Amino acid sequence: MGVYSNRSHNIVPISKCYIQNKICNDIAQDIFEFIKENDISIYNEKTLKGTVRHIIVRIGVKTNEVLVTIVVNDNNFKKEKELVEYIKSKYNQVKSIVKNYNTKNTNVILGTKNEIIFGEGYIYDILGEYKFKISPLSFYQVNPIQTEVLYNTAINYAGKSNKVALDLYCGIGTIGIFASKNFKKVYGIEKVAQAIDDARENAQINNVENIEFYVGDVEEKLPEILKNIDEPPTTIFVDPPRKGLDNETINVLKKLQPEKIVYISCNPATLARDLKELEERYVIKEIQPVDMFPYTSHVECCSVLSLKNSIQ
Ligand SMILES: C[S@@+](CC[C@H](N)C(=O)[O-])C[C@H]1O[C@@H](n2cnc3c(N)ncnc32)[C@H](O)[C@@H]1O
Incomplete structure (x- = not known):
């Protein structure tokens, strides 16, 4: 949870990103705290081991619908149900939570396989006079x-x-x-x-x-x-x-x-x-x-x- 320092994959921790949507910031931060408190393992790019690789939070700014995607490297996500309940109860804007599997040694963020763990697996947003459906891989x-x-x-x-x-x-x-x-x-x-x-x-x-x-x-x-x-x-x-x-x-x-x-x-x-x-x-x-x-x-x-x- 932070930004990469220039031309590296060293993470400079930041708890608040001022150009990020506030709700997205808060949700990501809460998931991160949950992961730390519950000792859920974090993926290590060098050993290629560990579970959670990325947390992606997207919001439809006009519809206020939020889609959370948690990118994982394996099937060992402890307390997944508790995390879903916690996020759902705290943020009614969250319409869906999806687990995305990325088991490759790559800096590409998303893998191709999704598992919906809450909601329908997508959100909508509005641009101009049109409404758009947005899925995790889109x-x-x-x-x-x-x-x-x-x-x-x-x-x-x-x-x-x-x-x-x-x-x-x-x-x-x-x-x-x-x-x-x-x-x-x-x-x-x-x-x-x-x-x-x-x-x-x-x-x-x-x-x-x-x-x-x-x-x-x-x-x-x-x-x-x-x-x-x-x-x-x-x-x-x-x-x-x-x-x-x-x-x-x-x-x-x-x-x-x-x-x-x-x-x-x-x-x-x-x-x-x-x-x-x-x-x-x-x-x-x-x-x-x-x-x-x-x-x-x-x-x-x-x-x-x-x-x-x-x-x-
Ligand atoms: C900058 S995005 C633009 C998407 C869209 N025009 C928009 O405004 O939301 C580029 C898109 O190209 C797709 N893409 C990348 N390489 C491609 C390729 N070789 N052939 C077809 N689509 C590709 C990506 O998946 C992505 O959806």
Whole structure:
């Protein structure tokens, strides 16, 4: 319970994080105290032994629903039922508690297997006019207030057209669903299956009928989908992880030549690298930083690119 010191896995203990939601802070702190008081073992990255690896607390800021995920390395979580009762009775915002198994020697936080130990295993939040289901393995932007600013910037950049758009790296379908009212059809691609299950349900909950989601790596699924759709996309949203776009995807974009690419990035270094490649065919019209991570050195950016021979 703390932050890593620079370029290491040494933990600097902190009991209160001022940029974290207060309830999330309190819940995490209470779970940590419970673990210490009850002698529940903590995973050691060097010996690869011990039970609890991470505590993840997520809140839907508009719905006030909380999802707690406890990442464990083995089946030896003592007093699990007592912990669930304690947290449930103290915080009625907690809608679900999930145990996630991660037994690998890795710094990836989540494993693939979940066990719901309380509630339904997910929460909802609201962004703009839409409601979204969020499951433990699904990505959800960490700053939902600024997420609305980010998504509105992206859909304004994309504009309206009676044509087809793609939402690549779509997570639970948020950007595609925001954009759906401005396009004839939207297709989303995401590699985490649980996020695509959420995305499909999110389309239903919000009565969005002109969107389809596919699970798979963008590198593989994008060429496949392009072969199977009737009309080529004119607008492509990309929102990749910090490592940015891979060469294959950049080449597909350059060959496909959609009129607009809206590139959302949480890493300015890989954004600059990828835009440089895309500049061969595209003009960078605008880049808007959005402060998703206040009081840190990180910044999200939303940029819009126009195809060189079709600048509008
Ligand atoms: C920065 S998040 C953006 C998610 C979503 N657009 C949003 O705003 O919530 C990047 C997403 O890309 C997914 N992802 C990472 N690598 C991928 C790949 N090679 N193919 C497809 N999806 C990938 C991650 O699981 C994650 O959901």
